[in-house]
Amino acid sequence: MEKSTDIIFRDVRFCYGEVCAVQGVNFSLRGKELTVLVGPNGGGKSTLIKLMTGLIKPDEGRIEFRKGLEVGYVPQNFAFDTAFPLTVEDLVLQGTLQKAIRPFGRYSYAQKAKARSAIIHAGLSGCENRGIGQLSGGQLKRAVIARVFASDANLIALDEPDAGLDVEAAGELLTILNEMKQHKTIVIASHNISQLFGIAEKALYVNKTVRKYDSPAELKDELKGGISL
């Protein structure tokens, strides 16, 4: 694996029971690039994102990660309950937790500073002590992105982060992602491709298998003509 490569998929297949979500998947992602995943509903975008995060393991093939690579994840639908007693600061601080459990561990000043910086980057200054149940949909999404931003993750996989957001909130999200890509590798599965193509370096078309495009414009042109994989 080259030093600049973060992740390589080698002939990966993943099935939910009898139904194969993706198969014959081969591609690699370079560090500090923003890659957008597009494709029809049920084409396997979310499966690909989950494979990258390690939440699911391939049935066949191999996924290679750069040594020391940490993957952060922002799911399409939040699996948590917004009535949970948690402030925005508590939520973002969770991103700074290490894998190894430290008994009686408390958040250090460095962790708190990291969380504060992520909150500022996400445009949530002043909301630190607000309960997550008091946030709007857009604010909550930004808080969850801030949690990943506060982590040590150098590859961040976001599954439809703009789903359910109004135009203004989606625009703000785009600004945050554009800033994040200066420091991290970003992979976004989205339907809102026209906006993302403006800031993406690479594009993957996902429909059971994957085709990689070195320029989003290239994919855009093909999409106009209709893609067949």
Place this chain on the structure above:
Amino acid sequence: MIDAILSYRFMQNALYAALLASVVTGIIGTIAIEKKLISMSGGIAHASFGGIGLGYLLGFEPIWGGLVFAVAASGVISRLPKNSRLKADTMVGILWSFGMALGILFITLAPGYMPDMTSYLFGDILSVSSGFLVYILIFTVIVAALFMMLFHPLVLYLFDEEYARARGINVRLMEWVVYLMLPIGIIVLVKVVGIILTIALMTIPVSIAKLYFNSVGKVVGFSMLFSFVFCAAGLTLAYYVNIPSGVCIVIISTVVYLLLMFTRSGIQKRRHRQKIHS
């Protein structure tokens, strides 16, 4: 009046037991509510009755039998695969009734007079002996130590298991800890409010704290405080009117919860109307 109450040894023990039960309530109540394990907790509490009955039959301290049955029930429910055809909820129902049936069977088979089981069914904090207090103290220390030791990863596991897994947090360990803390904590509450009323003490103080606070630490801390106030008020009432302490504790806490909830919802509605008119 308070001096008179506190001059009795059994009243002092009852207050210590209430204090320890309140610590447990704040912790396991929050865990059970946030992880949606309330029905499972009810199943564990009722399953423990089988062990209590076994203690009477074989002549050992019933609470140890109760603890073994509670831990076993928790273990069985937690080990059910997520995609199993037999849902955890169904297993809770089975263990719930099976534990109660076994308890009654063992007590019926026990030689001599049938013991008074109301203290286990409805709680009898006024009968807590100094020796029993030591057991409750040990169980409380275990629950509190586990909670404090794993606080942050445990909160993440309770809140967002998927993210915890993606972050590489040992989710299996968290599961084990939760399914161990629940039966240990429940056994403490069984003595204070009884098997039937345990769920009320696990849910009401936490639900009140959740009305006012939005961090886990504060919810746990204040539910401990509310729980102690309810227990102290309940056992004082039980002392004067001679009805089971668990019943008094649960009635007082339910009335307070309903009053606070309706008052709060009324205030919020009024504020909302004022906002619309202004």
